[in-house]
Amino acid sequence: MELRAMKTRSQVAHTLLLLLFCFAASLAAQEMQPRAYFPAPVGVNFFGISYSRNAGGMLFDPGLPVEDSHVVAKVPSLAFGQSLGVLGHSAQVLVVASYVQADLTLLFAGAQPHGFCP
Numbered sequence: 269m270e271l272r273a274m275k276t277r278s279q280v281a282h283t284l285l286l287l288l289f290c291f292a293a294s295l296a297a298q299e300m301q302p303r304a305y306f307p308a309p310v311g312v313n314f315f316g317i318s319y320s321r322n323a324g325g326m327l328f329d330p331g332l333p334v335e336d337s338h339v340v341a342k343v344p345s346l347a348f349g350q351s352l353g354v355l356g357h358s359a360q361v362l363v364v365a366s367y368v369q370a371d372l373t374l375l376f377a378g379a380q381p382h383g384f385c386p
Contacts, residue, residue: 310358314349326372337374343367 308314319342326337349362374381 307358308351308360310351310353312351314347314351314362316345316347316349318345318347319343320345326374333377335375335378337372339370339372341368341370343369 321340321342323340324338326339328334328337343366345364345366347362347364349360351358351360353359
């Protein structure tokens with residue numbers, strides 16, 4: 269009797285596991301960045317300024333003859349947005365303008381390449 273109960277529990281567990289795998293594709297994920305889209309009253313304007321500086325090494329394909337790579341990237345950005353009403357629903361329009369300045373140093377095939385790209 270006890271062996272039969274164990275088989276029944278095992279069958280139930282396998283059935284539940286199978287159902288979980290079958291419906292896993294239809295499960296919705298949560299947004300990683302909360303409040304990425306927030307409700308705002310119609311007619312509100314947004315303005316933003318940001319600056320980012322990143323420095324560090326870079327990874328290249330191991331088959332390329334690149335060594336000792338280092339980059340310093342500076343990224344200033346301006347943003348403007350507005351919430352508006354469209355066909356009875358709220359909508360947002362956002363325009364972002366960024367400028368990237370990057371200084372890259374590396375050794376290519378053992379030599380320091382020279383070049384400038386505006």
